[in-house]
Amino acid sequence: MDSRNSILKRIQEAGCYSADTSEHSSTIDLKISESIKSITPESKKDLWDQFKKEIELVAGAFYKTENINASAEIIIKFLTDSKISRVGISNEEICLKTALKIKEIESGLKIISPSQFDHAERKKEYAVTEAAVVNPSFAVADTGTLVFTLKGAGTSYPHFLCDNIFALIDESRIVPNQFELFRRLRREEMKEMFFVTGPSRTADIEKVLVLGAHGPRNLTVLMSENIAQ
Template identity: 25%
Template sequence: MYEQFKARAEGVGAEVYRFKDRDGALAFILPFLHQEGGAATPRRSCAVWAESPFLEGLDWEPLREVAGIRFEVNRETAADARIGITQAEWALADTGTLVQDQTAVEQRLASSLTDIHIALVPTGNILPDKTALLSKIDPRASRYIAFITGPSRTADIERVLTIGVHGPERLVIVCVDDMGGATL
């Protein structure tokens, strides 16, 4: 399932990486933040990380100090951030789409106001298609479900494609094998 998801997501412009555990994912994310955030203007150099199960049990202070991550996600911090990090509950292999419960406004801000969106997803939650997904979602528990397929793109009347106008210009998907499953 992962290979099909990766091929489809990369086909629409996303970057996809897979790690065995949270430590492996962090070992990728932290240097990525230094590389991508350091090249930005001072105003757009920080990263925001929306609260998620991935963060449970982690000491946030070293992440704040070493990587400059802000965990207080609001309109101002998200607008100032170059990179937003969120967790998606599901992924769809047939389209390379992430599915995220964005009922919490912090999820929407971190995934849509930044230049680069890093989305964490449990590898075990890659489903074959939307039909499989709909059998797992409880509409009473989730009021705002977002489907994210690739970086933001739009085209004008002359069919000139532009990336990043209405959202992030880059989508980096980090699949983590031992994150377990999420419930909606």
């Protein structure tokens, strides 16, 4: 008998029972959702305030900007101050638009986009790129989390290999918590995605927190009221 069948046979022989826990489970769900409701802000503005507070607690930065141009300026200032000459972007349209805007102002900058390179080349390119402009699908207010679907981003290399991440997001993309997030995501999207809550970190040495472990050191969220304009 192969391992699969022998494992399944052993499980059967263990004599488990099909416990129906659904009733008890839904009572608890009700309690949880009522409790969540009582602590969840109602307005978009309050949700973003909560998001800002949470992301700052995990060493992220948050700015509200007028539009892409304003966001681009913040990014350019950072790049010039830090003498960074390469900017990676992920695949969303908004990232490309912003990149073009940045290049328009600072023509010396090199833009690294996923479509320029094949798989093997791409990781090498992003690995030597110090900043990236990305576009999360959602922001989760109660934990300060950004949600990226791989389908939308087309790549995760800039998000993880570049040191300084700028996340552009539209005001409409806020959700209060992950429970709501999963109601908003499509089944297909849930398969391949990643959540980001602050820059990478470790506390493996004497519990001392150090930012920038094997991924980004900085994470800046730039939220605009109407990002498409």
